[in-house]
Amino acid sequence: MACGADAVVALAQPRGPFLAGLPHDDRGFVPVDDAGRVAGAVDVWAVGDSTDHEVKQGGLAVQQADVAAADVVRRLGVQDPLPPPSRTTTLRAALLDGRGTLYLRAEHDGAGAHWRTITSREALWWPPAKIAGGHLAGYLAEREPVA
Numbered sequence: 001m002a003c004g005a006d007a008v009v010a011l012a013q014p015r016g017p018f019l020a021g022l023p024h025d026d027r028g029f030v031p032v033d034d035a036g037r038v039a040g041a042v043d044v045w046a047v048g049d050s051t052d053h054e055v056k057q058g059g060l061a062v063q064q065a066d067v068a069a070a071d072v073v074r075r076l077g078v079q080d081p082l083p084p085p086s087r088t089t090t091l092r093a094a095l096l097d098g099r100g101t102l103y104l105r106a107e108h109d110g111a112g113a114h115w116r117t118i119t120s121r122e123a124l125w126w127p128p129a130k131i132a133g134g135h136l137a138g139y140l141a142e143r144e145p146v147a
């Protein structure tokens with residue numbers, strides 16, 4: 001029986017890499033704890049899109065990497081010369097619309113489901129790059145200045 005529709009929307013489903021030798025959930029993502037330690041594996045850390053964090057984004061991957069690197073340093077018993085990474089997760093996005101760039105920032109303090117969000121036409125972070133956060137944004141900006 002044929003049935004009509006005004007519109008059809010197809011959305012991609014996130015799928016992990018099913019990395020051999022590492023645990024993964026049923027979607028193929030590597031399960032990690034808050035420090036990036038891989039569940040069920042000894043001295044293995046993972047960050048970024050391959051992990052089971054719900055939101056996949058480069059800026060978040062950078063923050064996860066800072067937390068994981070600090071945990072590796074602690075595990076090695078090395079005195080970390082850098083301040084401990086923030087417990088606050090910050091999602092930064094630049095939306096290019098018909099009027100220019102709209103900067104979006106949402107902060108999560110790690111407790112509950114509450115995000116504090118801010119939007120602005122002025123840059124909310126510096127450098128105002130697409131991949132924002134940690135040392136990576138500054139490193140990239142030095143090599144490819146933001147217009």
Ligand SMILES: Cc1cc2nc3c(=O)[nH]c(=O)nc-3n(C[C@H](O)[C@H](O)[C@H](O)COP(=O)(O)OP(=O)(O)OC[C@H]3O[C@@H](n4cnc5c(N)ncnc54)[C@H](O)[C@@H]3O)c2cc1C
Pocket residue numbers: 017019047048049050056057058059060061130131132
């Ligand atoms: C169209 C698009 C636009 C985006 N825009 C933004 C944005 O503006 N800002 C932002 O913050 N994020 C953005 N993202 C998301 C961002 O690209 C990802 O979140 C980020 O790249 C994740 O980094 P990652 O290092 O975890 O994974 P990746 O960048 O995917 O790196 C994984 C690397 O591992 C390699 N690899 C895979 N399997 C294996 C294997 N078995 N062995 C060895 N190597 C392997 C891959 O080739 C790849 O080089 C965007 C994504 C898309 C698709």
